[in-house]
Amino acid sequence: MKLLRALTMAGCLLAAGIATAQVPYKRIVGASSEPASWLTYSGNYQAHRFSPLNQITPRNASQLKLAWVYQINGRGRFETSPLVADGVMYVTEPPTKVTALDLRTGRPLWSWQRPLPLLLKTIGFGPTNRGVAILDDTLFVGTLDAHLIALDAKSGAVRWDTPVGDNNTGHAITAAPLAIDGKVIVGISGGEAGIRGFLDAYDAKTGKLAWRLWTIPGPGEPGHDTWSGDAWKTGGAPTWVTGSYDPDLNLIYWGTGNPGPDWNGDVRPGDNLYSCSLLAIDASTGKLKWYFQFTPHDVHDWDATEIPVLLDGRVGGRLRKLVAMANRNAFFYVLDRETGEFLQGTTYAKQTWAKGLDAKGRPVVLPNTEPTVEGNLVYPSLQGATNWFSPSYNPQTKTFYVAVREMGAYYYKGEAEYKPGTFFAGGGERALEGDKAWGAIRALDVETGKMKWEFRLQSPPWSGVMATAGGIVFGGSTEGNFYALDAANGKPLWDFQTGGPMASNPVGFMIDGKQHVAMASGHALFVFGLPEAVTPLKSRVRK
Amino acid sequence: MTRSCWLLAAVLLVGIIVVVASPQDDSIAKLTSGEIERGRQMFVAHCAVCHGIEGTGERGPSLNHPSLSRVADDRALFSLIQNGVEGSEMPGAWQLSGREVWQVAGYVRSLGRTAPVKLPGDPSNGRRLYESNGCAGCHIVRGSGGVLGPELTEIGARRSAGYLHTALVDPSSATPAGYVVARVTTRDNKKIWGLRANEDSFTIQLRDSAGRFHSFRKADLIELKKDFKAELMPSYRDAFNRSEMDDLVAYLASLRGDK
Numbered sequence: 079m080k081l082l083r084a085l086t087m088a089g090c091l092l093a094a095g096i097a098t099a100q101v102p103y104k105r106i107v108g109a110s111s112e113p114a115s116w117l118t119y120s121g122n123y124q125a126h127r128f129s130p131l132n133q134i135t136p137r138n139a140s141q142l143k144l145a146w147v148y149q150i151n152g153r154g155r156f157e158t159s160p161l162v163a164d165g166v167m168y169v170t171e172p173p174t175k176v177t178a179l180d181l182r183t184g185r186p187l188w189s190w191q192r193p194l195p196l197l198l199k200t201i202g203f204g205p206t207n208r209g210v211a212i213l214d215d216t217l218f219v220g221t222l223d224a225h226l227i228a229l230d231a232k233s234g235a236v237r238w239d240t241p242v243g244d245n246n247t248g249h250a251i252t253a254a255p256l257a258i259d260g261k262v263i264v265g266i267s268g269g270e271a272g273i274r275g276f277l278d279a280y281d282a283k284t285g286k287l288a289w290r291l292w293t294i295p296g297p298g299e300p301g302h303d304t305w306s307g308d309a310w311k312t313g314g315a316p317t318w319v320t321g322s323y324d325p326d327l328n329l330i331y332w333g334t335g336n337p338g339p340d341w342n343g344d345v346r347p348g349d350n351l352y353s354c355s356l357l358a359i360d361a362s363t364g365k366l367k368w369y370f371q372f373t374p375h376d377v378h379d380w381d382a383t384e385i386p387v388l389l390d391g392r393v394g395g396r397l398r399k400l401v402a403m404a405n406r407n408a409f410f411y412v413l414d415r416e417t418g419e420f421l422q423g424t425t426y427a428k429q430t431w432a433k434g435l436d437a438k439g440r441p442v443v444l445p446n447t448e449p450t451v452e453g454n455l456v457y458p459s460l461q462g463a464t465n466w467f468s469p470s471y472n473p474q475t476k477t478f479y480v481a482v483r484e485m486g487a488y489y490y491k492g493e494a495e496y497k498p499g500t501f502f503a504g505g506g507e508r509a510l511e512g513d514k515a516w517g518a519i520r521a522l523d524v525e526t527g528k529m530k531w532e533f534r535l536q537s538p539p540w541s542g543v544m545a546t547a548g549g550i551v552f553g554g555s556t557e558g559n560f561y562a563l564d565a566a567n568g569k570p571l572w573d574f575q576t577g578g579p580m581a582s583n584p585v586g587f588m589i590d591g592k593q594h595v596a597m598a599s600g601h602a603l604f605v606f607g608l609p610e611a612v613t614p615l616k617s618r619v620r621k
Numbered sequence: 622m623t624r625s626c627w628l629l630a631a632v633l634l635v636g637i638i639v640v641v642a643s644p645q646d647d648s649i650a651k652l653t654s655g656e657i658e659r660g661r662q663m664f665v666a667h668c669a670v671c672h673g674i675e676g677t678g679e680r681g682p683s684l685n686h687p688s689l690s691r692v693a694d695d696r697a698l699f700s701l702i703q704n705g706v707e708g709s710e711m712p713g714a715w716q717l718s719g720r721e722v723w724q725v726a727g728y729v730r731s732l733g734r735t736a737p738v739k740l741p742g743d744p745s746n747g748r749r750l751y752e753s754n755g756c757a758g759c760h761i762v763r764g765s766g767g768v769l770g771p772e773l774t775e776i777g778a779r780r781s782a783g784y785l786h787t788a789l790v791d792p793s794s795a796t797p798a799g800y801v802v803a804r805v806t807t808r809d810n811k812k813i814w815g816l817r818a819n820e821d822s823f824t825i826q827l828r829d830s831a832g833r834f835h836s837f838r839k840a841d842l843i844e845l846k847k848d849f850k851a852e853l854m855p856s857y858r859d860a861f862n863r864s865e866m867d868d869l870v871a872y873l874a875s876l877r878g879d880k
Binding site for chain 1: 662665666667669670673674675677678706707712713798799801820821822823824840847849
């Protein structure tokens with residue numbers, strides 16, 4: 079019924095020729111009841127990356143056909159997760175460009191590009207951008223030189239420009255911001271440059287800083303004693319992937335990255351809070367409500383910047399508000415999202431570094447698993463059992479889908495000397511490549527952590543997944559296959575060779591009342607729908 | 622100052638700038654082993670995060686080849702390290718001095734490249750043996766030969782003489798990474814084998830012994846077997862005497878990709 083109402087609303091908007099985005103906060107809160115749009119990075123605040131659309135099903139998925147392709151000019155990985163609102167799609171292009179596309183044709187409506195300094199520093203990652211946020215009629219985008227920019231959604235004109243960090247010291251933004259009620263939350267990159275991480279909230283209207291939460295506590299603050307000497311000043315813990323939000327609890331959930339230097343922990347004895355952690359933050363004040371550290375004193379670069387997925391389920395004998403994360407360290411965690419209490423942790427990929435997790439979820443680390451000068455083979459590789467690309471959660475079947483990297487690596491320890499604006503990593507890896515590594519899409523039961531099925535991929539993926547109410551899981555492979563799996567059993571239903579490596583996340587929406595999916599691959603964005611969805615264009619007037 | 626004087630001054634100034642800013646071609650050749658080691662240390666600190674600790678590649682391309690596809694010469698390698706690749710994930714090494722960039726470049730050049738050594742065999746006789754024993758039926762050298770085996774144009778720069786000897790007497794112990802023989806059975810019971818040219822999660826492409834390409838959807842195959850230790854090459858242990866073997870190894874070692 080909700081779906082019908084949403085379809086009717088979308089139809090009315092199009093019939094009226096309205097193509098101007100007006101996305102108030104309440105519309106984003108109700109994103110799941112508006113499946114024609116994709117209003118926030120992960121589809122909804124709960125970060126489900128789930129499309130409630132059901133026109134594409136296992137019966138007809140084999141008929142999926144290309145609707146349109148949009149090609150970009152810039153180089154660098156095209157990792158965008160588009161937003162869709164009111165007949166317009168908003169994509170980000172590398173290195174820092176925003177383009178509004180006509181949803182029916184893929185034709186650009188406007189573009190905005192950030193001029194970047196010649197000596198731009200992208201330390202430990204490529205020049206990319208993963209998406210925008212929208213609130214009311216404004217888009218928000220982070221830039222590689224660490225500014226947060228507000229753009230008029232109708233024209234791309236800059237409304238405000240706020241510096242978030244200093245690029246000379248390796249600060250940069252690649253993540254899509256998260257827009258909530260009156261605020262824009264944005265994370266920072268720089269975990270290989272020895273930054274001190276933080277998460278910021280800015281006033282959506284003015285761009286003024288509302289609050290900053292340092293992810294490494296300063297002197298006198300709880301957790302500061304998990305560092306020694308001045309190591310906290312260069313300790314990393316960046317916030318480089320978009321988090322999730324519970325409007326009822328008014329809590330933001332955001333993962334933090336590795337401590338620095340990455341592979342040489344000698345200069346930072348201790349647990350190194352709040353690196354490799356999930357933080358629950360009061361959205362109004364920026365105060366830390368609780369934290370959970372997945373990998374204390376990490377020495378493998380296993381950032382906890384994976385997507386925290388908010389869901390309700392029966393774990394530990396009663397129905398609870400939960401947050402689930404498939405962590406880079408190869409464990410799948412389920413926590414109570416009101417308290418941070420550890421409830422369940424199970425391995426979902428090969429790992430050779432921990433005997434298991436104790437009753438509080440702390441890993442029981444096996445001896446001789448640290449990086450060495452000679453190299454030490456450990457699973458998973460430094461890219462982790464999964465990474466920044468998104469998982470998906472189907473609340474109707476309580477199934478969690480995750481793209482998994484089955485890859486080990488020899489970890490090396492090296493010297494690490496902090497010099498502002500340079501690599502501060504202290505080693506590296508030699509990954510087991512080629513046919514020694516592979517990938518999979520795995521379906522996990524969130525209430526038990528058990529695997530329901532897996533679909534094997536030729537190589538470790540760099541793309542996320544999106545499940546749909548129609549019973550499909552969409553994803554992309556490193557070899558360029560855009561594919562659809564049967565969500566019930568993982569059987570492949572359809573695939574299309576896009577001709578370039580995929581490192582992005584799928585999104586779902588409607589064009590003229592017909593379900594479509596989009597995903598970036600190589601240097602192009604591909605949009606697919608069922609054949610009848612590719613209808614002749616009718617001219618209409620935009621206002 | 623006359624116009625011509627201004628021009629001369631401008632040319633001189635540009636010349637000075639070019640001389641100061643442009644690296645010398647032979648700078649890698651002049652590096653000491655200590656400087657190469659220093660280059661290795663900087664590579665580990667700055668480059669290994671993407672290119673792997675020994676240049677084996679991961680997020681960035683592998684660098685352990687005698688020749689690098691993006692750089693035609695040492696000067697181009699210097700420039701690429703110093704300036705990065707615009708729009709790609711490869712940043713410029715702005716923090717390194719020119720000398721340090723050369724040291725890193727020297728280390729990169731040393732990756733996957735054997736040092737030339739004097740060998741006991743006669744390479745010209747080795748070449749005759751190579752040509753008269755059918756090696757070219759399966760291997761390409763400088764554009765000529767068969768496609769079933771790996772190209773050997775720069776095999777001497779990639780592999781040591783000891784490795785080349787082993788590859789001749791015990792080929793199965795020297796199968797290169799990524800050299801995979803696939804055997805498929807189609808639904809109409811056709812059996813086809815060949816070298817894997819490419820593969821993704823849904824399809825596989827083969828090149829058979831005649832050089833023909835075959836493409837299959839995996840779902841259409843009854844069987845797909847991959848042999849990572851394929852023994853396509855016979856052992857030449859008993860085909861040559863010791864002197865001939867030395868000659869053949871010396872010939873292969875002389876193949877260093879030189880034009």
